[in-house]
Amino acid sequence: MTDAPLYSILETRGLTMRFGGVTAVDNVDFRLRDGELRCLLGPNGAGKSTFFKCLTGQLTPSSGTVIFDEQEITGWHTHQIVNLGVGIKTQVPNVFDGISAYENVRLSARRKHIPSVAKDLTHHTMERCGITHLARRDVGLLSHGQRQLVELAMVLAGEPRLILLDEPAAGMTGEERDRLAGLVLEAARSAAVVVVEHDMAFIRQIAKFVTVFNRGAIFREAMIADIMQDREVQEIYLGKQANVA
Amino acid sequence: MEKPVTRDPGFYIMLAIGLAVMFIAPVWLDLFTIMQITQYVVLAVFALSLGYIWGFGGILSFGQAAFFGLGAYTFAVASINIGETTIPLILAFVIPTIFGAALGYFMFYGRLSDVYLGVVTLVVALIFWKLINHTAGPEYSIGEARLGGFNGIPSIPTLNIPGEPDAWLDPAQMFQVFMGILIVIYVALRLLIASDFGRVSIGIRENETRAALLGYDVRRQKVIVFAIGAGIAGLAGAMWATYQAFIDPNAFSMEMSAKALVWVMAGGVGTLVGPIIGCIVLQWLTLKLGTMALLNSIAVLGGIMMLLVLILPKGIVPTLKMLAINGWTLWRQGKIGGAVAKKAVKHD
Amino acid sequence: MDYALVVALEMVRAIAWLVLLSAGLAIIFGMMRIINFAHGEFLMLGGYTVVISTGHGVNEWVAMLVLAPIVVGIFGVLVERLVIQRLYGRILDSLLATWGLSMLMIGGVTMIFGNSVTGVATPLGGMAIGAYQVPRYNFVLIIAAALLLVAIWAVLKFTKAGLIARATMQNPDMAETLGIRTRWVYMLTFGIGSAITGLAGALLAPLTGVVPTMGVNFIAQSFITVITGGAAVITGTLSAATLLGTISQGTTFLSGPVYGDAALLVAALVLLRLLPQGITGRIFKRSI
Numbered sequence: 001m002t003d004a005p006l007y008s009i010l011e012t013r014g015l016t017m018r019f020g021g022v023t024a025v026d027n028v029d030f031r032l033r034d035g036e037l038r039c040l041l042g043p044n045g046a047g048k049s050t051f052f053k054c055l056t057g058q059l060t061p062s063s064g065t066v067i068f069d070e071q072e073i074t075g076w077h078t079h080q081i082v083n084l085g086v087g088i089k090t091q092v093p094n095v096f097d098g099i100s101a102y103e104n105v106r107l108s109a110r111r112k113h114i115p116s117v118a119k120d121l122t123h124h125t126m127e128r129c130g131i132t133h134l135a136r137r138d139v140g141l142l143s144h145g146q147r148q149l150v151e152l153a154m155v156l157a158g159e160p161r162l163i164l165l166d167e168p169a170a171g172m173t174g175e176e177r178d179r180l181a182g183l184v185l186e187a188a189r190s191a192a193v194v195v196v197e198h199d200m201a202f203i204r205q206i207a208k209f210v211t212v213f214n215r216g217a218i219f220r221e222a223m224i225a226d227i228m229q230d231r232e233v234q235e236i237y238l239g240k241q242a243n244v245a
Numbered sequence: 246m247e248k249p250v251t252r253d254p255g256f257y258i259m260l261a262i263g264l265a266v267m268f269i270a271p272v273w274l275d276l277f278t279i280m281q282i283t284q285y286v287v288l289a290v291f292a293l294s295l296g297y298i299w300g301f302g303g304i305l306s307f308g309q310a311a312f313f314g315l316g317a318y319t320f321a322v323a324s325i326n327i328g329e330t331t332i333p334l335i336l337a338f339v340i341p342t343i344f345g346a347a348l349g350y351f352m353f354y355g356r357l358s359d360v361y362l363g364v365v366t367l368v369v370a371l372i373f374w375k376l377i378n379h380t381a382g383p384e385y386s387i388g389e390a391r392l393g394g395f396n397g398i399p400s401i402p403t404l405n406i407p408g409e410p411d412a413w414l415d416p417a418q419m420f421q422v423f424m425g426i427l428i429v430i431y432v433a434l435r436l437l438i439a440s441d442f443g444r445v446s447i448g449i450r451e452n453e454t455r456a457a458l459l460g461y462d463v464r465r466q467k468v469i470v471f472a473i474g475a476g477i478a479g480l481a482g483a484m485w486a487t488y489q490a491f492i493d494p495n496a497f498s499m500e501m502s503a504k505a506l507v508w509v510m511a512g513g514v515g516t517l518v519g520p521i522i523g524c525i526v527l528q529w530l531t532l533k534l535g536t537m538a539l540l541n542s543i544a545v546l547g548g549i550m551m552l553l554v555l556i557l558p559k560g561i562v563p564t565l566k567m568l569a570i571n572g573w574t575l576w577r578q579g580k581i582g583g584a585v586a587k588k589a590v591k592h593d
Numbered sequence: 594m595d596y597a598l599v600v601a602l603e604m605v606r607a608i609a610w611l612v613l614l615s616a617g618l619a620i621i622f623g624m625m626r627i628i629n630f631a632h633g634e635f636l637m638l639g640g641y642t643v644v645i646s647t648g649h650g651v652n653e654w655v656a657m658l659v660l661a662p663i664v665v666g667i668f669g670v671l672v673e674r675l676v677i678q679r680l681y682g683r684i685l686d687s688l689l690a691t692w693g694l695s696m697l698m699i700g701g702v703t704m705i706f707g708n709s710v711t712g713v714a715t716p717l718g719g720m721a722i723g724a725y726q727v728p729r730y731n732f733v734l735i736i737a738a739a740l741l742l743v744a745i746w747a748v749l750k751f752t753k754a755g756l757i758a759r760a761t762m763q764n765p766d767m768a769e770t771l772g773i774r775t776r777w778v779y780m781l782t783f784g785i786g787s788a789i790t791g792l793a794g795a796l797l798a799p800l801t802g803v804v805p806t807m808g809v810n811f812i813a814q815s816f817i818t819v820i821t822g823g824a825a826v827i828t829g830t831l832s833a834a835t836l837l838g839t840i841s842q843g844t845t846f847l848s849g850p851v852y853g854d855a856a857l858l859v860a861a862l863v864l865l866r867l868l869p870q871g872i873t874g875r876i877f878k879r880s881i
Contacts, residue, residue, distance in 0.1 A: 096451035544700020550693030
């Protein structure tokens with residue numbers, strides 16, 4: 001299951017991110033197989049979000065490489081990475097507040113398609129995400145959970161091959177979270193997905209194989225059931241560091 | 246905010262008003278008045294240039310006068326040398342556009358943000374102003390045109406009919422041509438804003454990060470928007486030069502840039518009508534106060550700018566629109582009772 | 594040898610000039626993230642304070658070193674209470690509002706005092722360095738600039754007030770929870786920045802002539818120095834003033850004052866392109 005010679009759609013080698021004296025991401029080797037759904041877990045400050053930003057181009061790593069679809073993308077601009085087929089949802093929702101939800105999603109759909117196709121894709125994606133009733137509303141006026149769903153629709157409308165989600169369930173109601181879980185699982189059938197999350201209820205709904213970060217490095221990688229039972233993983237969450245022999 | 250689709254009745258109303266003014270005013274008003282109101286038309290074009298890049302591109306330029314002046318001087322120098330005004334007018338649009346693209350490349354690809362962007366645009370206008378101010382000697386000339394330093398360039402040719410250098414336009418015709426230009430630019434900008442290019446620009450204005458996250462090259466987009474704004478400002482400068490038949494370094498002044506800012510702020514950032522109205526009202530006010538000599542017009546301009554920022558950050562037109570819409574909703578709630586009203590309100 | 598000395602002196606004077614011009618603005622921008630675009634007019638007020646008070650018999654040194662800072666400082670506090678305090682966090686709005694204030698002040702002063710230039714005699718006369726005559730006043734400027742920087746640095750680094758000010762600027766919410774009245778800190782900081790600006794305007798008045806529009810020339814230079822310097826008050830202002838002053842003065846020596854002026858502006862553009870957050874955004878990052 002781990003060192004399978006299957007095709008890696010996303011890979012990092014020796015990825016390191018330093019801020020002044022702090023090493024936030026420490027020599028991380030990461031591999032994601034095509035079509036896989038992976039969750040990134042770990043306590044606060046473990047380096048998950050920093051790692052995430054190195055993948056999206058929002059940060060340029062201090063050293064190491066990031067490879068997407070056999071193309072090295074280390075240090076690339078975000079829009080260049082996105083145009084290779086990566087969809088990104090950031091921790092703090094990044095949406096266009098002053099325009100309607102429909103416009104938001106359409107701008108994503110229009111990136112790769114002619115207007116008529118984009119229009120259909122927009123309607124279809126909004127239906128999938130259950131936000132058709134919000135179409136005409138200005139996004140800035142929506143609730144946090146609704147904005148997250150709009151952002152997800154924007155990501156999906158880009159028809160990405162790799163989807164990166166940073167805390168997508170934050171601020172959602174139970175019902176919204178269930179819908180989100182369904183959407184993520186559905187999206188994972190046609191794309192590879194990486195999810196950074198804290199919400200355990202949500203994680204239990206979607207997680208299969210999990211990567212646990214701690215102190216900037218990968219602590220453990222296993223199936224969710226094993227991780228939940230893992231004593232040492234529990235300890236790092238509680239703050240007692242497992243002694244490295 | 247202008248509706249993205251040009252099924253907006255407001256658009257046709259504005260167009261109608263513009264055409265009406267263009268054709269009726271010369272018949273109705275005397276020549277002197279026509280000459281007076283021509284300046285509003287020219288300055289309205291200048292206001293639009295800033296209104297577009299700020300309201301629809303998210304670029305706040307503190308030195309829009311740089312392009313205004315550049316267009317004015319380009320026109321002056323070219324028309325004095327060529328003896329005809331058609332090509333100079335085109336040049337006055339093209340050269341500032343190119344310069345705007347270059348400056349834009351310098352700024353946006355250099356990841357300059359808000360304040361620092363404003364400073365750079367301010368500095369560029371200032372550089373122009375300082376340099377041109379010092380070109381008073383006869384050695385500073387381009388072809389037959391002396392730059393004239395702080396004295397400026399006099400005797401700038403009047404617009405002529407294309408191809409006939411001696412067929413000068415009379416004031417009424419010049420007014421009509423300028424109105425025509427204003428209308429064409431207004432329409433062109435509306436269409437541009439409604440196009441996919443325009444919608445992406447609005448997205449960038451709203452959230453640059455998300456625009457990049459959707460795969461759009463934000464820097465390239467901004468350079469194009471900035472360059473277009475520069476070209477329009479340059480065109481306005483040329484119009485100004487031929488209208489006054491004179492131009493001096495004040496075209497590059499900070500006051501000129503400040504005026505554009507106040508007009509757009511007063512009228513409303515995020516509309517095209519706003520800057521035009523803001524320009525007309527405030528310029529009229531400035532001139533009126535100038536003749537009265539009671540209150541210093543600069544003081545008044547400054548006071549208005551402060552009031553706008555502190556009290557009406559959105560500007561006059563959007564505030565009026567908001568009042569109008571809310572008033573309408575309240576009226577409907579009052580007049581129609583119960584379920585019908587609830588249904589009507591939900592649409593917002 | 595003498596010529597080299599004179600040139601060096603002129604360079605240092607040019608740097609001191611920029612420091613004096615910019616120190617007040619740097620405090621306000623560096624600590625409060627507010628752009629006071631009426632900065633030039635605050636300088637102008639300092640100059641007018643000197644002109645008016647010496648016209649009424651006040652000793653010129655008292656007028657420059659005591660009266661001008663007090664008058665402009667109080668004016669600054671008024672402005673902060675009435676205008677600035679509504680604009681915290683709105684950096685572009687602060688620029689626009691203070692630009693309006695600047696025009697209001699120019700117009701207002703013009704209405705009250707008229708348009709003509711009033712000269713203030715340069716105190717202390719000249720001295721000879723070799724074959725060249727050099728105004729002694731240059732030394733006053735240089736010493737004043739140096740003392741000012743040292744004083745500001747010392748206050749920020751060593752006094753309790755300085756610590757409170759720095760804490761408030763870095764994290765206002767945290768400062769509030771520690772019992773610091775941030776409203777007061779802002780008000781006093783703006784007041785002190787204004788006072789320093791008033792002092793600078795008074796000191797520079799003999800060299801420029803006092804007229805309502807004198808601030809217009811200064812705003813560009815000081816603004817550019819502060820922005821190029823970046824967020825750190827002392828090191829930012831000093832490094833920017835040194836670089837820009839040297840380049841500007843050097844170019845003036847080679848090609849005349851017009852190109853010298855232009856060189857300052859171009860140098861600033863290049864610096865901003867290379868260091869988009871100003872000098873201390875990249876170098877000397879954690880300094881005061």
